[in-house]
Amino acid sequence: MDGFSGxxxxxRLGQVFLISDRVAEIEAAHAEGKTVLEIGPGQGIxxxxxxxxxxxxxxxxxxxxIYTILKHEMRAKNLVLINKDFMEVTDKEIxxxxxxxxxxxxxxxxxSSVIGWLSExxxxxxxxxxxxxxxxxxxxxxxxxxxxxxxxxxLLFRVTKIVNVPKGSFRPIxxxxxVVIYMKPVRAPLxxxxxxxxxxxxxxxxxxxxNAIIDSKxxxxxxxxxxxxxxxxxxxxxxxxxxxxPEEILDTxxxxxxxxx
Numbered sequence: 001m002d003g004f005s006g007x008x009x010x011x012r013l014g015q016v017f018l019i020s021d022r023v024a025e026i027e028a029a030h031a032e033g034k035t036v037l038e039i040g041p042g043q044g045i046x047x048x049x050x051x052x053x054x055x056x057x058x059x060x061x062x063x064x065x066i067y068t069i070l071k072h073e074m075r076a077k078n079l080v081l082i083n084k085d086f087m088e089v090t091d092k093e094i095x096x097x098x099x100x101x102x103x104x105x106x107x108x109x110x111x112s113s114v115i116g117w118l119s120e121x122x123x124x125x126x127x128x129x130x131x132x133x134x135x136x137x138x139x140x141x142x143x144x145x146x147x148x149x150x151x152x153x154x155l156l157f158r159v160t161k162i163v164n165v166p167k168g169s170f171r172p173i174x175x176x177x178x179v180v181i182y183m184k185p186v187r188a189p190l191x192x193x194x195x196x197x198x199x200x201x202x203x204x205x206x207x208x209x210x211n212a213i214i215d216s217k218x219x220x221x222x223x224x225x226x227x228x229x230x231x232x233x234x235x236x237x238x239x240x241x242x243x244x245x246p247e248e249i250l251d252t253x254x255x256x257x258x259x260x261x
Contacts, residue, residue: 015063017042018105020169023128024049026162027103027180030126031057034100039086039114040107044070050103051076058094060086087113101125108133108174112149118183119156119190125183128165134179142243148202154246155190157183190250197253201241209244209252210237220260230259 018024028049041047041059047070050057060082061067067083074081082093087110091097102125106114111133118125129137137153139145153159165178190198200219204212213231217224231237236244236252244252 015042015107016170016172016174018045018128018169019043019171020165021045021049023163023165023169023180027105027126027128028053030101030182031103035095035098037094037099037102037104039102039104039110041070041081042066042105044074046103046105047074047079048076051079054078056080058082058099060084060089060094062086086110087117096121099123102127104128105178115149115153119152119185122185122189124185126162126180127183128178128180130174131164131177131179134161134181137181141245146205146242148199151198151202151246151249152190152195155250156185156187158186159183193257194250194253197256198249201249201252201256205240205242207241208238209234209241212241213237213256230256233259 024046027046031050031054033053033055035056036050036054036058038047038050038057038059041061043066047057047059051074056078057076058080059070061070062083062085064083067081071081082089084093102114102118102123104114104125105128108130111129114127115137133149136145136147136149138159139147139150160182162180162182165180167174167177169178200216201209201212204215207215210231213234214224214227217227220227222230234252234255236248241249
């Protein structure tokens with residue numbers, strides 16, 4: 001688009017812009033006949049591809065400069081542009097109940113927040129994410145990359161890799177490659193307490209479950225003798241956290257939640 005000639009990206013916002021029509025078309029193939037939410041349309045490569053396939057596209061852009069250019073140069077009748085920080089947009093503003101899928105190239109600094117939002121909203125998505133981030137999402141127990149992100153992703157989504165995206169597909173060129181994935185929700189969202197306790201346990205993943213719980217005493221606002229008594233009652237207390245499956249970690253979090261009442 002002519003309006004982006006000489007445009008300088010905002011490093012603070014983590015802006016890198018897709019320039020590959022091929023990648024955009026692969027992502028947009030999942031939009032056919034659907035109402036799509038796009039997070040951060042950037043210079044509009046994906047947005048145009050989505051508008052050609054989707055019933056409706058709602059694109060949320062934080063940067064007013066980008067919003068202004070897109071508003072002036074993109075004339076698609078099925079496009080709605082919103083100038084706002086995505087994490088501050090209300091369900092009413094984006095008609096969340098009518099959205100079928102999220103399709104977006106996510107700024108790397110928003111990856112965790114967007115995954116959390118998708119899990120809370122129980123929504124499917126096609127996302128382009130940093131390759132290393134995806135490796136953490138898909139990591140299995142007893143591996144170095146196994147983390148809270150791995151556990152939450154495995155519990156809440158079925159994730160399918162679609163295509164690898166070399167870093168040269170973006171401008172400015174980032175330091176890492178990316179991956180396009182499809183995420184489908186597979187269960188109801190976890191409770192806030194379950195999320196909290198999974199996070200506390202995984203902070204000490206190299207330790208036994210018992211010691212991981214004891215080392216979380218300050219976060220749980222408990223005296224040591226109290227938390228030791230609770231930790232001694234947990235079924236898997238002698239097992240190493242990082243060797244437990246996501247379902248076993250969830251079971252431990254549920255058990256701990258009951259003991260903490």
